[in-house]
Amino acid sequence: MKVIVGGSTSMVGTEIIRQALSHPDVTSVVGIGRRVIQPPPDLGPKADPSKFKSVALKDFENYPEDVKRELYDADAVIWTIGVNPAKLRSMTWEEACKVSRDFAVAAIKTIGPLPREGKTAPLRFICMSGEHAERDQTKRPFLMADYCLMRGDAENQILAYAANSNGTVEALISKAGVIQDPESSLFRKTGHLLIQAISRLGKIHVPVIAACLLDQALHGFEKDTLRNDDLNRIGHKALAKYGRGVAEKK
Numbered sequence: 036m037k038v039i040v041g042g043s044t045s046m047v048g049t050e051i052i053r054q055a056l057s058h059p060d061v062t063s064v065v066g067i068g069r070r071v072i073q074p075p076p077d078l079g080p081k082a083d084p085s086k087f088k089s090v091a092l093k094d095f096e097n098y099p100e101d102v103k104r105e106l107y108d109a110d111a112v113i114w115t116i117g118v119n120p121a122k123l124r125s126m127t128w129e130e131a132c133k134v135s136r137d138f139a140v141a142a143i144k145t146i147g148p149l150p151r152e153g154k155t156a157p158l159r160f161i162c163m164s165g166e167h168a169e170r171d172q173t174k175r176p177f178l179m180a181d182y183c184l185m186r187g188d189a190e191n192q193i194l195a196y197a198a199n200s201n202g203t204v205e206a207l208i209s210k211a212g213v214i215q216d217p218e219s220s221l222f223r224k225t226g227h228l229l230i231q232a233i234s235r236l237g238k239i240h241v242p243v244i245a246a247c248l249l250d251q252a253l254h255g256f257e258k259d260t261l262r263n264d265d266l267n268r269i270g271h272k273a274l275a276k277y278g279r280g281v282a283e284k285k
Contacts, residue, residue, distance in 0.1 A: 069092070162190070
């Protein structure tokens, strides 16, 4: 199967690519990012780096024809690009909306209609969102209301596109809590613990969410929205079956 990863240099995107290159069901991985990159380091013994193709995209709302051609015949798209709350102060609100909402909507609208020679199953589009993203636009969340509503609006648009695609596209929303890297520094781990305590979000480790999203891309969606508990359950099961090439830390 051919899998597209939007956000090839993101923390989760890098791990998805790493695992996909070792997965027996993956024949091709296309990573979309701002620049061309090499396959991730620390690949497992069964990894095949030749399956990886890096594609640079300057404008994530406009795909030139040469980029589109690289995305033909895809079976699944895993979109990891978004702005987490900690980075909101480093950009304008308009930029945050563009990265977290508009890029994802442009991706499904661009990739959804592309040629898929010989493919009969719908294109599976997975979008990473957040546990507190609010789809009901009439509500006003207590914390970070504008941000939560904006992420919920992105979810609504993606699910609506799939629902109106006449069966050519399926969409899944991943609503993770605090995503932790088991190999990160003590300082970052402490910061994540504080965020988790304040926001009352669940937690999930990078290899686990990557394994879950890859599993759903390859084998079909359990449902159209996976929350943190779902992501942990499916991800741990997938890691137990396929591994990731390095030891999993729980």
